[in-house]
Amino acid sequence: MRAAISLAGGNEVCFSCTVNDEGIITAARPVARGDISSVLALPGFAQRGEMLVHNHPSGVLQPSGPDLEIAVRVHGDGIGFGIIDNAASDLYVVVEVPREQPIIEINPDDVADLLGPDGPIAAALGRYEDRPSQREMARRVSKLYSRGGIGLIEAGTGVGKSLGYLVPALRWAAANGERTIVSTATITLQEQLVGKDLPFLAEALSDQPVRFALLKGWRNYLCLQRLEQARTAGASLFDTGAAAELDALASWADKTRDGSTADLLVAPRTDVWDEVAAEPDLCTRLRCPYFEKCFVFSARKLAAQADIVVVNHHLLMADVAVRRASGNWGESAVLPAYTRLVIDEGHHLDDAASSHLGQTVTRRGVQRLFARLDRNGKGLLHSLERKLVAADDLLSVASLDLVRARLVPSAATARELGMRLFDILDEWMHARSEQQVRLTPAFDDEPVWRAGLSASLDDVLREIELLSEGLVMVRERLETDERRAEELAPLLNEIRGVTRRLGNAADGMRMTLRPGKDADKLVRWIEARTDSRRRQSDNTAEEGDRLDRNVALASVPLDMAPLLREDLFRRLETCVVTSATLAVGEAFDFVSRRLGLDQEDVEPVTASLPSPFDYATQAILAIPTDFPAPNEDARVHFRRTVQAAADLVGVSGGGVFLLFTSHRDVREAAQAMRALGMESQHPLLVHGEDTRDALLRRFREHGDAVLIGTASFWEGVDVPGPALSLVIIDKLPFASPGDPVMAAKLDALRAKGLHPFPHYQLPAAIIALKQGVGRLLRGQDDKGGIMLCDPRILSKSYGKTVLESLPPVPQSPDLETFCQFLKSLPIVPS
Incomplete structure (x- = not known):
């Protein structure tokens, strides 16, 4: 610990530590440098049962206000908090590593009374409407928090379901220090929750802190480092007209509240946003010069400190997918760790899960992907080429030869083969006079395979594989020189991201057209939609202004119920699925089957709460x-x-x-x-x-x-x-x-x-x-x-x-x- 602090010039360093029963640190690993609060933005910064420790360079070990706030937050996740001096000789424990604590139940009637005519919410409202069903919902949700389980609650129009679950969730956080994730299907409801309901409750429930945050997917946020790179690259990445948009984004970045697309008055061109949007596989995290200002990690930091984190169903499913792949069910992933979940607009969950876990590959998307590498002498390969030309060491010379002799020709060939594949499919769709065709086992016997589709698919998959191997080779070769790797880090990260997307595109083509043994588990189809927009930045100027049929290959899982049951619902202590529309008649069988909640061990409690309207x-x-x-x-x-x-x-x-x-x-x-x-x-x-x-x-x-x-x-x-x-x-x-x-x-x-x-x-x-x-x-x-x-x-x-x-x-x-x-x-x- 002393060595790490010394290497940081005596500045703040944060460690995740193992502490024995005598309170002695037996193992430590540095997880962040700089402002202590920045660590909360990092996934998996500490595990339950560890202690988060950082140094005070001043030698004064008294916790500051931010220290105390962080201590409270991490304590709720089962993590202790301490402060050391720069010599690592003195440890001040702010909060011990929490031992298992008994759950403090919340009284359903007390929670319901908060929403009653004599409660603080009625007092804070300018115009109060008595809603008995809202109070009943709060009672039922409170019981689900205290006793655990899954609830399907249909709340008729006018019930006020958002306060019906937010108030119990906040009371639970105050009693037990556990956060709740609230997932919605629509932006409208997200805006209502974070712009109206939660700020109102922060004012009305004055006897407790109300901490909340809105968290969006990475691509919703501007990346300041990528913006700087794009402005520097300028003409080497874009056709004409992009410079003004990049300058406008830079000006907006100085004023925006959260750096997300929702705060933009005018959306930039797709190809421009592709070059400046935050991407998890391109992020250098603590090594980024803009980390302290990063919009993504600022949002993640707020989410880590919040009692209520509002997300959409797609981000929720992204978190489930990452946890499923990594086996991480207890620590931060895409979302902070949680065991309490509210799914509002729950009738959309299985469709959102299917959409997120499916794959779609479009002609226009493939065009944009190859254009990022090479577009009329512009793109990442040519940016890398110019960097290598400016150097004269043997590594750069050898890498330059690889770029010129292999990667640039391979990118052009792969693009041509990809467009040929989509042209064949477009012609097949046109001959059928259909815009959408579901692919069943009978598709394997279609004449189009013998007419060129089979060879075309083989060719494009093989060329994408060769291109990807070349990109990996040049990146790994340059990364062997630490100095060059540091200098070229942003560009190499971009190449790593394009390589991953090439793999995804190949997987999508294979999964839709040639799925093999997985065919019966998938729904597969081809679409060809007419679009009158001009193709921009796709190296297709020769196409002029003609109507462009954007062919898409799509595949999604047929049945989401087993995944939702095993990888979401069975992992939770409390889950409330709510909507104004869950029941058919008085029965919840339909939605239960769709969500995988028709098994005995995950059988939900159900309630249909009537609207207060006459x-x-x-x-x-x-x-x-x-x-x-x-x-x-x-x-x-x-x-x-x-x-x-x-x-x-x-x-x-x-x-x-x-x-x-x-x-x-x-x-x-x-x-x-x-x-x-x-x-x-x-x-x-x-x-x-x-x-x-x-x-x-x-x-x-x-x-x-x-x-x-x-x-x-x-x-x-x-x-x-x-x-x-x-x-x-x-x-x-x-x-x-x-x-x-x-x-x-x-x-x-x-x-x-x-x-x-x-x-x-x-x-x-x-x-x-x-x-x-x-x-x-x-x-x-x-x-x-x-x-x-x-x-x-x-x-x-x-x-x-x-x-x-x-x-x-x-x-x-x-x-x-x-x-x-x-x-x-x-x-x-x-």
């Missing part, structure tokens, strides 16, 4: 009986839906969501509404014609607008008050059986002898429909109507299950009664 007086439901069923005459059904919507807009005075299940219907409905003169009477806002946030902002501002939307407007949208008074849904949102993932799931059910419709298609549609219906009422003073333009709800035997799953909205006996209710609603002041 649906009998606040809302009305209409289901036309004179419409044709959408599966019988789709075009007539569509025309009747649009005409009914136009008529009802006139009755309601606007404030309408018109929700469809396909983008094509959205476009055609907008065209029809414009032909009917709708835009001359009400603002017409159309999904795809502006960003989602911009459309919602304009909808709220106008108060009498008509918004036509699809998937992303069915949920995660909050428009309280009279600005939204009518929600029209075109039909039951059954997923297309042509969707590759859906088709594979249905085939798997048939193979088990199960009927796909009641086991999957209907429950999934009901969950989606409940989300769409939930857009209408967002507060206890809201009122409005819902029209479901699908007569199958009344004519089919499954309609009873659909209606029983929806909120208890009274059904209008006729259209006249429905219109009278709409006319009685307050008009939004202009």
Whole structure:
């Protein structure tokens, strides 16, 4: 320890230490230099049962304020904290290595009372609404913390579920020093939690500290070192126009709150962000000159000190994947160590897990990847070439020859072979007149293999392997000289990252096209989507402005339930899965099967908590009986839906969501509404014609607008008050059986002898429909109507299950009664 402190010039060094029963340090390893708080950003800085020790160069061993804060935080993770002098002769123990402590249970009724009319939260609110279901949720969540276990809690619209789980989580942290990870599906909910709910609780719960943090994936953050490198490289990396964007990013970096893309007013070009985004495999961590200012590690530091860490489902699954691969279930990984987890918007978890653990390789992505190496005399290889030309030592000369004679030609060949592979697939898709094709075992017998696909796949995989081997060779050769390795470290790190991505691209091609024994565990498909955007920075100027079909190869695991059960739920002490839409009728079987919670040893407790809204007086439901069923005459059904919507807009005075299940219907409905003169009477806002946030902002501002939307407007949208008074849904949102993932799931059910419709298609549609219906009422003073333009709800035997799953909205006996209710609603002041 003395030697490490001396090598650091007598400055602060942090050690992870083993301490014996007599309080003597028996082993120590340095883990960080500089500010003690920086160590908290590092994954695995200390293990449970160790002591974190750092020196005070002044020789004064009294803990500072930051020392005490860190001591409290690490103590909760089972780590002690101490201070030594520079001679390492005196140890001041701030907190001992914690021995196993009994759990301090939190009283469910006491926690619920915090949310009651006489509690501190009511006192802090300007306008308090009594929510008995919220208090009941807090009781149930508190029991799950104290007793352990998994809970599936459906909290109807208006329950206020976020406070229903945040308050128990914070009380648990205060009592036991354990953090909770809160995972969400949408940015909207993340922003609500960290921008509204948690700051409010920090004020309302004044008897305890409320520490929280938002943590995002690495690529969401700017890397200051990569930004400096990109600005220095300039023309050697980019085509024209990038310099101004890099300068703008540098200026923004001096002012930004957190260095994440969410704080950018204007997003930079994709190729520019690719060169400046933080990447875990490119990070030099403590050796980086910008480590103290690093946005990623600043966020990780805050997360390590927080009682509540808010993430999204993809980052949660990234953490699970790393822990699964490394066997690290108890220490920091992508996320800080945790055994208490809340999964909000839990109906999306298995889809997010499937998406994250799957692989996608696109023509445009492969183009960008090879462009990072070599693009018209620019790119990483040419940056490395210039560095080597400037040196005259034998190592540099030999490496330069390798770059020129092998790597540059190999990159060009691999790119050409990759584009040839995608061209063959594009031509095959075009001949089939399909944009999306699921790959089944029958694909192995397609003539396209004999027509060149087999040889093309072999060629590109072999060339990528040769290119990767060459990149590894030149990097390892240069790293044998410590001085050169230090000088070229940023560039060599970039090459290491590209090598990994080449491997991922090859794995993705192989997994989709030639999966071998894993074929039955995967859903595989090819897509070819038309995009009118110009190709930028992909060395394809000769393509001009033609419409570009971006071909994609995709594969995802077929069944996520076993992984979620084994590698997530069984590792936790407490897990709360919540959403406004988890149950079908009163049963949680569907979501339990999807999440792997249908086994006895992980069987969850369930609860369906009713909305506080008085649906009998606040809302009305209409289901036309004179419409044709959408599966019988789709075009007539569509025309009747649009005409009914136009008529009802006139009755309601606007404030309408018109929700469809396909983008094509959205476009055609907008065209029809414009032909009917709708835009001359009400603002017409159309999904795809502006960003989602911009459309919602304009909808709220106008108060009498008509918004036509699809998937992303069915949920995660909050428009309280009279600005939204009518929600029209075109039909039951059954997923297309042509969707590759859906088709594979249905085939798997048939193979088990199960009927796909009641086991999957209907429950999934009901969950989606409940989300769409939930857009209408967002507060206890809201009122409005819902029209479901699908007569199958009344004519089919499954309609009873659909209606029983929806909120208890009274059904209008006729259209006249429905219109009278709409006319009685307050008009939004202009």
